Amino acid sequence: MSVSIDIAGLRPERVAVLPSPLAELGMALHALSEPGHHPGLQGWVTGVTARLDSHLADRMCEADFLWRTTFSDLFMPFAGLPGTSAVPGATLAEDLDLLDKLTDEQFVDAALEFTCALPYDVQGGKALTDPALRGRALGLAAARGPQQMRFTERLLADPPRIRAWLRQFLEDCDEAFFADTWSRLRHQLAADTRHKTDLLRHKGLAEALTLVSPAVVLDEAAGRITIDKLRQGHSVIRDSSLLLVPTSLGWPHLMVLHRHGWQPVLHYPVGSPGLTAPPSVDQLTMRMTALSHPVRMQLCRNLARSTYTTSELVQIHGMTAPEISRHLSVLKKAGLITTRRRGRYVLHQLDVTAVARLGSDFLEALLR
Incomplete structure (x- = not known):
């Protein structure tokens, strides 16, 4: 499985x-949420958590579905703007100004990406104007609990108000902890940017992508970039550019923005810290046996990013409820997932710490 980007005809100067x-x-x-x-x-x-103001911490929970799973495309708004040369801002304020330029439809669809499973890399309807999609979004939000349901209702009823709330929240995060973090990280990111740009200029895209990640492969003859991930996706560069965006906080995530109509973006980590020691042999045997089935690996990918109900997993994978329940039972017996009840919903989630003990290669594949 993989995500591919068709770059046939992409000129070198359109890669940044x-x-x-x-x-x-x-x-x-x-990272703070997960x-x-x-x-x-x-x-x-x-x-950061120790010195976080309690009011800001509460606000952080109001819309954490925008960043808990991985993080929403809203954090890369430059990719959604029309034109061939939209790039990130030099400052957070400039990036937030770009976020303000997205249409309400773009904002809402991107905000509902993870929890409401709206169309991503294909042309689809809009939750603001399509009653069926709106009802589906609200129904899926209900499975996440009353807090997310309330936020989704407000989002669909009054997008400008939620947009203003989000901008103020992000500005408050900047004041509380991010400005200091960014002042330390931006030098490493600037150095990586210079290095990759120099490679692009003198040795070409293939050389630069090799250093982005071993999971990224360029087939120059076919004009296609393939990113090895436990998911399927496809994007075509026609009148837009390809952006490579480094992150110092992102390992092990390698993310590909391939939303329909948006500029493709590779968001890649700089550096990769080590993990903890493996479990006992008996535990390892049981867990590897549980993971030997491809469906269970797919379930782990979903559950690594967020909690899901059995019915949601049924819808995602196109299987029956008993089939999904049997696979979840095997994973739970192996100690790889946890479950908790929220009202009438039972939510399942991957125990990332347990999976990390199986090895960094497997964890990175799940979170990539």
Whole structure:
């Protein structure tokens, strides 16, 4: 399985490497919400959390579905703007100004990407104007609990108000912790940007992509970039550019923005910290046996990013409820997933710490 980008006819000058303050803030929020995804950031997460204002921490929970799974395309708004040369802002304020330029339809569709499973890399309807999609979005939000249901209702009823709320929240995060973090990280990102840009100029795209990640392969004859991920997707560059955006907080995530009508973006980590030791042999045997089935690997990919109900997994994978339940039972017996009840819903989630003990290669494949 993979995500591919058709780059036939892409001119070298239309490939750019640039950091994005807003994308890095999105990754920071993700790491704070899912520290298990980022064992190398435990010290930073602990420090930020300890001094975080309780009111800001509460607000962080109101819309954490925008960054808990990975993070929403809203954190790379430059990719959604018309034209062939849209690039990230040099400052967070400039990136937020670009976010303000997205249409309400773009904003809402991107905000509902993970939890409401709206069309992504194909042309689809709009939740603001399509009653069926609107009802489906609200129904799926209900499975996530009353807080997300309320936020989704407000989002669909009054997008400008939610957009203003989000901008103010991100500005408050900048004041509280991100400005200091960005002042330290931007030098590493600038150095990586210069290095990749120099490679592009003197040795070509293939050489630069080799250093982005071993999971990224360029087939120059076919005019296609293939990113090895446990998902399917496709994007075609016609009148847009290809952007490479580095992150210092992102490992092990390698993300590909391939939303229909948006500029393709590769968001790649700079550096890769180590992980913890493996489990006992008996545990390892049981867990590897549980993961030997391709469907269970796909379930792990979903559950690594967020909690899901059995019915949601049924819809995603096109299987029956008993089939999904049997696979979940095997994963739970192996100690790879946890479950908790929220009202009438039972939510399943991957134990990322347990999976990390199986090895960095497998965890990186799941989170890529």
